[in-house]
Amino acid sequence: MIVLGAGVFRIGSSVEFDWCGVNTIWALKKNGIREAIMVNYNPETVSTDYDVSDKLYFEELSTERILDIYEKENPLGVIASVGGQIPNNLAMKLARAGVKLLGTSAENVDLAEDRSKFSALLDQLGISQPPWSKLLSISDAKRFAEKIGFPVIVRPSYVLSGSAMRVAYNEASLENFLNLAAKVSPDHPVVISKFINRAKEVEVDGVSDGETVLIGAIMEHVENAGVHSGDATMTIPPQALKVEVQKKIEDCTQRIVKALNIHGPYNIQYLVKDDVVNVIECNLRASRSMPFVSKTRGINLIELATLAMLGKKIDGVKLSPMTAAPHVGVKVPQFSFMRLSGADPVLGVEMLSTGEVACLGENFSDAFSKALQSAEFTIPPKDGAVFISVGGDEERKKRVVPIAQALAEMGFRIYATAHTAKVLNEAGVNATLLHKAREAQANPNILDYLQEHKIDLVINVPIANRQNSFSDILTDGYIIRRQAVEFNIPVITNLQLAAALVDVLKQKGKNSASIHSLNEYMDDLPWKLW
Numbered sequence: 001m002i003v004l005g006a007g008v009f010r011i012g013s014s015v016e017f018d019w020c021g022v023n024t025i026w027a028l029k030k031n032g033i034r035e036a037i038m039v040n041y042n043p044e045t046v047s048t049d050y051d052v053s054d055k056l057y058f059e060e061l062s063t064e065r066i067l068d069i070y071e072k073e074n075p076l077g078v079i080a081s082v083g084g085q086i087p088n089n090l091a092m093k094l095a096r097a098g099v100k101l102l103g104t105s106a107e108n109v110d111l112a113e114d115r116s117k118f119s120a121l122l123d124q125l126g127i128s129q130p131p132w133s134k135l136l137s138i139s140d141a142k143r144f145a146e147k148i149g150f151p152v153i154v155r156p157s158y159v160l161s162g163s164a165m166r167v168a169y170n171e172a173s174l175e176n177f178l179n180l181a182a183k184v185s186p187d188h189p190v191v192i193s194k195f196i197n198r199a200k201e202v203e204v205d206g207v208s209d210g211e212t213v214l215i216g217a218i219m220e221h222v223e224n225a226g227v228h229s230g231d232a233t234m235t236i237p238p239q240a241l242k243v244e245v246q247k248k249i250e251d252c253t254q255r256i257v258k259a260l261n262i263h264g265p266y267n268i269q270y271l272v273k274d275d276v277v278n279v280i281e282c283n284l285r286a287s288r289s290m291p292f293v294s295k296t297r298g299i300n301l302i303e304l305a306t307l308a309m310l311g312k313k314i315d316g317v318k319l320s321p322m323t324a325a326p327h328v329g330v331k332v333p334q335f336s337f338m339r340l341s342g343a344d345p346v347l348g349v350e351m352l353s354t355g356e357v358a359c360l361g362e363n364f365s366d367a368f369s370k371a372l373q374s375a376e377f378t379i380p381p382k383d384g385a386v387f388i389s390v391g392g393d394e395e396r397k398k399r400v401v402p403i404a405q406a407l408a409e410m411g412f413r414i415y416a417t418a419h420t421a422k423v424l425n426e427a428g429v430n431a432t433l434l435h436k437a438r439e440a441q442a443n444p445n446i447l448d449y450l451q452e453h454k455i456d457l458v459i460n461v462p463i464a465n466r467q468n469s470f471s472d473i474l475t476d477g478y479i480i481r482r483q484a485v486e487f488n489i490p491v492i493t494n495l496q497l498a499a500a501l502v503d504v505l506k507q508k509g510k511n512s513a514s515i516h517s518l519n520e521y522m523d524d525l526p527w528k529l530w
Contacts, residue, residue: 001033001102002069002078004087005040005047007061012230012351016288017084018045020265020302024082025053027306033076039069040083061086063093070099077102079309081109081264081285082302088113088285103264103309104284112260112282115155115191122279125259127252129279130271135190138178142171144192150174151195153349155281156181165349167195167226199273201225201232201280202241204253204321205293207301208262209308213254215321216293216301218246223347223494225271225280230288230351233371233497236296236329237322239364241272246322248277256282265290265305289331292358295518296329298525319527326524330367331358334375337485345481346462346493360521362514365507368500378490379504384456385413387434387446389420390495391463391477397423399495400459404429406502415455417446417476437479450483458484458491459498 003024006017021038025047028036038053041060048056055073059065061083070078077100080087088109095106111117116134123129133144145152151169154177166181168174174192181190201221207214220238221227238246253268260266260282267287269280286302294301297319304314333353337345343352357374361367372379380386386407390397397420404424408414416424416431424431434449435442449455462477484491492498 001028001035002037002039002066002073002075003028003053004061004066004078004080004083004090005038005042005045006083007040007086008042009044011354013084013086014288014355015045016291016356017082017286018042018047019291020082020286021045021047022052023300023302024079024306027300027303028310029054030303031307031310031312033310037069037073037075039066061090063090063097066090066094067097067099070094076100079103079306081309082305084285084288088283103305104260104262104266108260108262109284112284115281118282119191119193121259122256125255127255127279128277130194130196132191132193135178135192138175141174141178141192145171145174148194151197153193153195154178154181155191155193165228167349196225196271196273196278199225199271199278200240201227201229202238202249202270202272203229203234203287203289204249204268204270205265205287205290205301206253206257206267207265207304207308207314208257209312209314210261210263212313212315212317213257213262214301214304214314214317214319215250215253216290216299217297218249218321219289219293222500223496226349227347227494228349228351229269230356231333231347231353233333233368233500234289234292234331235364235367236293237324239328242275243322245272245275245277250321252277252279260284263311264309265301288356292329292331292356295358296327296360297325298522298527323527326526327360327362327521328364328367329358329360330364330371331356332368332371332375332377338488342482343485344478345485345491360516360518364500365503366514369504369507372501372504378456378488379501379508380412380456380490382411382505382508385415385449385454386457386459387415387449387455387480388424388431388459389417389477389480390459390461394419394423396463398427400424400461400498401427401429403459403495403498403502404431406506410505415446415449436476437483438476446480447483450480450487450489453487453489455484455489458489460484460491460493461495461498462493 005021025036035054037055039057091106091109119132131148166177203219205216217236219234222233265286267283271278334355336354337343359370414431415434421431421433434446
C-alpha cells in the first residue's frame, strides 16, 4: 500500500499532516498490510525516518512521479487523503490515470473541493449556506455583490490555507481579489459568497465507513469567523454553543457525509449566528486539527479512517460528540512574525501561522493559559501596562470597554490612542493618552513606550477593511503592531481573543497545580477508545 505524504512544510501544511501520514502507516501495518510505502520528500519529517515505513520513496509529489512508483510497486492501492492539500489535489489526475485510490472516490473529492459543485449539493440537500454565485465574469461578480451587499468573500477551489481567499468590502477590492484568485486556481471555479459579520465559526472532524458516521468532536473557534481555521484558537468541547445548535451541526454533518459517500476522514466548517447554522466548506481529507481532536478525545481518528479506507467497519465505536470529557482542550496558533520582515500580525481568511500548540486543562481558562505559554506568548503581569487602540467609529470602539474595565479592575495601567482613550475615559476607565506613531514629536509617544518596554500587552484591532489593503501598509496601526513584534511584546488584534485572555488573567495563579501527562488525562476518560 502506498501513502502520499505532505511534502514541504510551509504556512498551511506542517507537522499535523505528517502525524496523520505516520499514523496511517502504523494503522496499515496493524491491519495486516505486508508492505506500507511512504512517498514524501521532506527530510524534516517523522514520515521520512528510516524506521517508520517498510519502504520510503524520497520523491516529489507529482502525478508523473507517483505513476512511476505505482507502476513499479503495483500496490493494492494509494492513500491520498492524509497528507493535506498536495496529495488531495492529485486525486482526480491519479484516478484518471488508472490508479486505485483507497477511501472516498476522486469524483466525490472533486464534488467537495469544487466550491461551485459543493454549494449546489448543499442547495439540493436543503442545508443552509451563505448566498453564493459561481464566477462567470467580473461584471457578473460585481452585480451579484451589489445584489447581496458587501462584504463578500472570494473563494478559489482546490487551495490550502485559504490561499488567495479574500474579503472584499467594495468593487475595487473585489476586482483585484478575483484576478488574484483566478491566477492561483486557474483550472477551477471561483465562488463568491456573502461574508457574514460577527458570526462564530465551528468545525467538525470525523470519519465515515460509508454507513457509520463518527463525529470525533465539535470544535468552537474563540475568534469570530473571518480568521482562518489554521490561525484560530479552538476549544473542545464548545464553551458557548447551545445544545440545540450542536445537534443541528451533528444532523447537517450526517447528511453531508452520507451524500458524499465518504470512506475515510473528513472536516466540515460551519458558521453560527443568532443560532442559525450555515455550512462554509467540506474537506474529504485529514485536517490539521485531527491530532488535536484525537489526543483531546482519546480516539485515534486516523487509525479509524485507515480501517474505513481498507473497507472495514467502524460501527463498534459509539461516541457522541456531545459526550463530555472531564477536561477541556484548547489549540492556539504559533506565529513567526518576528522572523518575517515587515509581516503584519493581523489575522484574516488566509492562513499566516507556522505551527500550533494544544494543551489540556481542568477548564477553558486553565487549558488556554497553558497553550498560550507553550506558544511563547508572554502573559502580562497583573501590575503591568496594556496599550489599547481600536479602529473604526465610536460604536466599534465601545466594544473594548468591558475588556478595558476588567483589566483596570485587576490593576493594569491602561494606555490608549486619542479616540480610544476618549471612549474609555467617558466609560469610566482611566486611560492615559499616548500619541500615535506618526506624531513622533508629540509626547508621550507609543513608539517610545514600546521601545522602552513600558508596555506589556498591545490590543490593536484594525477596522475590518484594513485587512488585505496594500496601499496603506504604513498606517499607524501597522507601525504599532510591527514595533510590538520587533520588541517581543505580545499583540492581540481580535476582541474575542482579548476577552478570552482577560478570563485567563482573572484565573491566574489558580491553575498551576493541574499539570498532568496525556496518559493521565486519557486514563480519566469514561470511554476507552485509544
